[in-house]
Amino acid sequence: MPRLLQLLWAQLSGPGMVLKAFFPTCCASADSGLLVGRWVPEQSSAVVLAVVHFPFIPVQVKELLAQVQQASQVGVAVLGTWCHRRQEPEESLGHFLEGLGTLFSHEPWLQLCRERGSKSWNCKATRRQGPTPLAPACEDQVMLIFYDQRKVLLSRLHPPAALPERQAGDATASAGGLAAVFDTVARSEVLFQSDRFDEGPVRLTHWQSEGVEASILVELAKRAAGPVCLLLACLLSLVSAASACRVFRPWPLSFIWSKLSTCEQLRHRLDQLTLVVSAHRAEGPAQLMRKANTLVSVLLDMALGLLLLSWLHRKDRFAHLAEALVPVADRVAEELQHLLQWLMGAPAGLKMNRALDQVLGRFFLYHIHLWISYIHLMSPFIEHILWHLGLSACLGLTVALSILSDIISLLTFHIYCFYVYGARLYCLKIHGLSSLWRLFRGKKWNVLRQRVDSCSYDLDQVWRAGIPPRTGEGCPNWHQAAVGAPPLDWRRGYAVHRDLALHHPDFPASYHGPVLPGVHPAPAPSGHRAGPGPSARGPHQLAAAVLAWPPAVPALQACGRREVPGPGARGWPAPAPPDADKPSALQPRGAHLPPPQLWLPPQALLGFPVPQAVLRGAHLPLEAERGQAGLRARPPARLAPPSARCQGGTHLLLPLVVGASAGPTRRISTRLRSWGW
Amino acid sequence: MEDERSFSDICGGRLALHRRYYSPSCLEFCLSCPRISLRSLTAVTCTVWLAAYGLFTLCENSMILSAAIFITLLGLLGYLHFVKIDHETLLIIDSLGIQMTSSYASGKESTTFIEMGKVKDVIINEAIYMQKVIYYLCILLKDPVEPHGISQVVPIFQSAKPRLDCLIEVYRSCQEILAHQKAASTSP
Numbered sequence: 001m002p003r004l005l006q007l008l009w010a011q012l013s014g015p016g017m018v019l020k021a022f023f024p025t026c027c028a029s030a031d032s033g034l035l036v037g038r039w040v041p042e043q044s045s046a047v048v049l050a051v052v053h054f055p056f057i058p059v060q061v062k063e064l065l066a067q068v069q070q071a072s073q074v075g076v077a078v079l080g081t082w083c084h085r086r087q088e089p090e091e092s093l094g095h096f097l098e099g100l101g102t103l104f105s106h107e108p109w110l111q112l113c114r115e116r117g118s119k120s121w122n123c124k125a126t127r128r129q130g131p132t133p134l135a136p137a138c139e140d141q142v143m144l145i146f147y148d149q150r151k152v153l154l155s156r157l158h159p160p161a162a163l164p165e166r167q168a169g170d171a172t173a174s175a176g177g178l179a180a181v182f183d184t185v186a187r188s189e190v191l192f193q194s195d196r197f198d199e200g201p202v203r204l205t206h207w208q209s210e211g212v213e214a215s216i217l218v219e220l221a222k223r224a225a226g227p228v229c230l231l232l233a234c235l236l237s238l239v240s241a242a243s244a245c246r247v248f249r250p251w252p253l254s255f256i257w258s259k260l261s262t263c264e265q266l267r268h269r270l271d272q273l274t275l276v277v278s279a280h281r282a283e284g285p286a287q288l289m290r291k292a293n294t295l296v297s298v299l300l301d302m303a304l305g306l307l308l309l310s311w312l313h314r315k316d317r318f319a320h321l322a323e324a325l326v327p328v329a330d331r332v333a334e335e336l337q338h339l340l341q342w343l344m345g346a347p348a349g350l351k352m353n354r355a356l357d358q359v360l361g362r363f364f365l366y367h368i369h370l371w372i373s374y375i376h377l378m379s380p381f382i383e384h385i386l387w388h389l390g391l392s393a394c395l396g397l398t399v400a401l402s403i404l405s406d407i408i409s410l411l412t413f414h415i416y417c418f419y420v421y422g423a424r425l426y427c428l429k430i431h432g433l434s435s436l437w438r439l440f441r442g443k444k445w446n447v448l449r450q451r452v453d454s455c456s457y458d459l460d461q462v463w464r465a466g467i468p469p470r471t472g473e474g475c476p477n478w479h480q481a482a483v484g485a486p487p488l489d490w491r492r493g494y495a496v497h498r499d500l501a502l503h504h505p506d507f508p509a510s511y512h513g514p515v516l517p518g519v520h521p522a523p524a525p526s527g528h529r530a531g532p533g534p535s536a537r538g539p540h541q542l543a544a545a546v547l548a549w550p551p552a553v554p555a556l557q558a559c560g561r562r563e564v565p566g567p568g569a570r571g572w573p574a575p576a577p578p579d580a581d582k583p584s585a586l587q588p589r590g591a592h593l594p595p596p597q598l599w600l601p602p603q604a605l606l607g608f609p610v611p612q613a614v615l616r617g618a619h620l621p622l623e624a625e626r627g628q629a630g631l632r633a634r635p636p637a638r639l640a641p642p643s644a645r646c647q648g649g650t651h652l653l654l655p656l657v658v659g660a661s662a663g664p665t666r667r668i669s670t671r672l673r674s675w676g677w
Numbered sequence: 678m679e680d681e682r683s684f685s686d687i688c689g690g691r692l693a694l695h696r697r698y699y700s701p702s703c704l705e706f707c708l709s710c711p712r713i714s715l716r717s718l719t720a721v722t723c724t725v726w727l728a729a730y731g732l733f734t735l736c737e738n739s740m741i742l743s744a745a746i747f748i749t750l751l752g753l754l755g756y757l758h759f760v761k762i763d764h765e766t767l768l769i770i771d772s773l774g775i776q777m778t779s780s781y782a783s784g785k786e787s788t789t790f791i792e793m794g795k796v797k798d799v800i801i802n803e804a805i806y807m808q809k810v811i812y813y814l815c816i817l818l819k820d821p822v823e824p825h826g827i828s829q830v831v832p833i834f835q836s837a838k839p840r841l842d843c844l845i846e847v848y849r850s851c852q853e854i855l856a857h858q859k860a861a862s863t864s865p
Contacts, residue, residue, distance in 0.1 A: 018702060018772060043772070141700065143770065178774075178792055 019125045019140040020045035021110060022181055024149035027051045027082070028114070030205040034100065035080045035110055036065065036191070038184045044140075046079050046110055047184045049149075049191055050206040058103055060201040071190040080110025080125075101126075108140055149207040152185045153192075232277040240270060265402040269395060272298055301396035308400060309393040318390065322383035329375045329411065333368050336415075340364050364418055371414040684843035686710075687811050692839050694846065702771040704854055706847055708837045709764050713782065718753075725749050758783040762836040769851060771858035775816060777833060789831075793858060795819055797827060799851040801844050812841045814848060 022037075022045060030051045037048040052061055061078070068076050081097040101109045113122035123142040192208050194200045248257065257263045276295045282288035312318065344361035346352070389407075393400040409416070438444060439462070444455035608616070684692045695707040729745030761782040768776040774792040781787075797817040804811055814833045820826035833847075 018700075020772065143700075143703065143773075145773070 018044070018143055019108060019110075020143045020145060021112070021123065021125075022047045022145050022147050023112070024048060024050075024207060025146050026149055026207045026209065027205055028146070030082070030084065030209075032083045032085075032097070033081075033205070034061070034078050034104070035082050035112065036076060036204070037079050038075055038188075039077065039079060039106070040180050040184070043180065045181070046108075047181050048079060048110075049076065049185065049188050050204040051082050052078075053203045053205065056202055061104075064202050068188065068191045072187045074184055074187050076188065076191065077106055078104035079106055080112065083111070083113040085113065085115055110142075112144075147181070147185075149185060152182055153189070153207070155182060155186075229277045229279060233274070233279060236270065236274050236277065240274070243267075243270075260406050261402040262399065262406050265399050266395070269298075269399065298396070301398055302394065304397040305393040305395065305400055308397060309390060312390055312393075318383055318387050322379075322386055325382055326375060326379045330372065333372045336368050337365060340368075360421075363421070367414050367417060375411075682846075684839050687806075687809065687838045687840060692837055692843065694839070694843055696846075696850070701857060702854060704769045704850055706767040706850070707764055708766075708834055708839060708843075710762055710837050712763070713757075713761060722749055725752075754783070757781065758785055765834050765837050767833055767847065769854050771854050771861065777831075779836070791816060791818065791831065796855070799848065799855060801841075801848055802830075811838065812844055813838070814844050 020043065027048070027050070031053055033054060034052040034056075035048050036050045036052055037046060039046050065076050065078070068074070081100055083097055097111070108125045108127040111122075111124040111126070113124075114120075121144065123144050125140040125142050127138055127140060191204070192206050194202070194204060195206075195208050248254065272294050276291060276298060282291055340361050344357050389403050390400070392403055435445065438452060439457065442454055442456065443452050444457075445451075446453040604616075679695065679697050681693060681695045684694055686692050690711040692711070693709040695709065697705040697707070699705065725748065726745055729741050733739065733741045758781060762779050763782050764778075764780045766776075766778040766780070768778070770776075770793075772793065774790055775796060776788060776790045778786055778788045795818050797819045799814065799816050801812055802815050804813055813835075816831040816833065817827050818829040818831065820828040834844075
């Protein structure tokens with residue numbers, strides 16, 4: 001606790017209770033007068049708030065005290081007299097002061113007296129022992145305690161936390177003692193509004209008499225603060241209205257604003273300034289502190305920004321910066337080109353997919369070329385732009401730093417483009433590979449349910465994924481699988497993935513985008529009917545190495561079963577291909593091929609030729625099918641295994657049996673890519 | 678009334694206990710620590726300057742010597758302002774509270790005030806201080822939540838560290854006033 005109380009003197013005088021008189025230090029040098037304050041009987045303490053000077057009219061004093069009492073709910077009264085004597089004693093004053101006791105009756109009546117220039121004080125507190133004015137008076141022991149009125153008043157800013165309920169006892173009484181003093185002083189602000197220098201009827205001395213502010217500059221600043229704040233608030237409201245107007249709303253602009261950190265910073269600064277110059281008073285100490293903190297941080301920011309600005313302007317640094325910019329950009333572009341040339345060759349001895357290398361390398365080189373041309377175009381204007389942007393440092397160092405960061409991001413935009421391209425392609429490959437991975441585990445992405453379900457694949461679909469059976473026997477039919485089963489060739493997919501991974505070395509893909517059909521090479525099995533085609537020739541040493549799944553499939557093939565159950569199936573090793581590393585060309589699909597689709601036709605339509613099935617509504621989605629099912633009364637027809645229809649069969653709906661353990665028991669069929677072959 | 682007695686602290690230095698008795702309910706103790714001795718000041722200054730001179734002979738840079746002088750002066754000022762305590766005062770007013778004041782050699786004063794309602798008791802406690810067992814006077818504060826608990830222990834005369842005889846003097850007077858205060862508060 002700071003030094004608020006100072007015990008000066010305690011007088012031993014006669015029997016009686018100890019009376020504590022709290023006296024403000026600012027009144028110690030005041031002229032003689034009346035003591036005005038509050039009497040707290042529970043602690044027998046008198047809190048003196050001010051001194052009323054001569055001459056005064058008693059009626060007016062009583063009126064003032066009544067007003068203060070009404071306004072502040074504090075029981076302010078005249079407590080006694082204060083006498084500050086000159087060197088020569090004034091006897092008449094003494095009698096006069098004693099006579100005042102009859103005018104303003106108060107129990108006990110306090111009489112404080114001090115010799116000017118000496119440190120000794122006289123304190124007397126008299127209490128009448130009877131109702132009549134002539135009853136004998138007894139004196140109490142007085143303890144005079146000095147307190148710093150301004151600090152006690154201002155300490156109300158942070159009211160103490162409410163104490164928990166206590167049992168009634170002596171603890172509450174004395175704990176409330178000091179709190180009562182603080183409370184009294186804090187709530188009597190109304191009394192401190194008029195001063196002895198004011199022209200009112202009553203002249204008071206209290207802490208304000210020392211001067212409301214020590215310096216006239218601070219006082220003037222306080223008076224001027226009001227109109228200045230109003231003006232600034234108007235300007236800021238104009239600025240915020242302008243920034244919120246609809247010109248800046250449409251999509252490209254709003255996207256750009258959200259990406260630039262300068263705009264973010266400016267908005268933040270606008271909010272801060274609005275808070276600081278707002279005309280509303282702060283409601284509580286927390287808000288006041290927030291306002292004060294914001295103001296100090298804004299001022300500090302602006303000071304640092306102005307410092308930076310003065311440093312930049314001093315030695316023509318803008319010109320130096322502008323001159324240094326273009327060679328640095330050239331150097332960066334040169335290094336990037338070297339890197340790309342290296343990647344297009346045989347980086348670190350790896351053998352790469354030559355075509356993909358060339359494509360990506362040339363693409364990125366062209367980007368760099370474009371970017372360098374723009375930089376060279378802009379080089380005459382850079383100095384002016386930098387100079388004008390440097391002016392924004394007036395708003396604060398943070399704004400200048402955000403502009404710097406924006407400039408850097410704009411200058412390295414091409415590198416960001418490289419990252420985006422690389423990341424996108426990488427994500428596509430990852431997605432494809434993950435579908436393949438799911439295939440070999442016997443699972444599938446269920447689009448309707450948005451989850452991974454187990455699924456038993458047809459052998460042909462598994463072949464399509466690029467893993468040939470060991471014996472080579474099996475269905476010669478090449479069916480293009482639906483998108484639900486991945487259409488990628490595993491080996492090719494992995495090689496391309498490796499190349500792409502090298503082409504964007506910095507950033508791992510963190511999100512999965514949609515799979516773009518047509519990017520990946522699709523094997524075109526036209527004309528290949530028997531045995532594995534060149535597309536499936538592969539490898540699959542790689543696939544074998546990667547996949548340990550499903551070894552039971554060759555066993556099932558050997559047994560002649562066409563259907564492969566989903567979960568629990570295991571992989572098999574594949575023979576080594578002769579030329580696994582030869583890249584195969586991307587084969588575009590024919591223009592007449594419609595995109596693959598996965599439908600769930602009703603059970604009744606299984607086994608029907610496609611045109612007929614379409615007539616019956618097989619092309620409708622499942623939800624519509626449910627509606628139609630109610631209209632159809634035909635029982636579902638079981639079909640013989642469609643192996644007999646394989647040869648020459650063109651339009652068939654093949655059933656697929658889903659794994660028994662989990663997943664839906666619905667029969668899922670795929671439509672043939674019969675148009676493809 | 679006032680009286681003054683001399684005691685010694687735990688290291689053997691001379692202490693002066695100045696007691697002022699204002700009333701049965703008000704008492705003030707002032708413990709004066711020994712001043713900074715010329716011998717220790719000279720010793721520290723000489724050590725610092727010898728070390729600076731040694732560095733100077735190594736580096737041949739006269740800035741070291743002026744830096745040593747500045748460091749000595751600043752160090753002395755800092756020591757006097759932040760570390761060296763001249764007096765420690767304990768003021769007890771039974772209806773108000775207990776106030777502890779430490780006045781530093783540079784004139785700085787720091788005050789702590791505890792309301793009487795929070796004070797549970799004043800006791801002499803033992804502590805292990807380095808290799809010694811010492812006694813110290815402390816104030817026990819009440820716990821607002823638990824009526825018989827203690828929330829805090831506030832030691833008094835921490836830098837003076839008087840011995841047990843001095844502490845007993847202070848302890849007796851404090852207990853008289855506290856008993857007086859308890860009697861006054863419990864009586865209707």
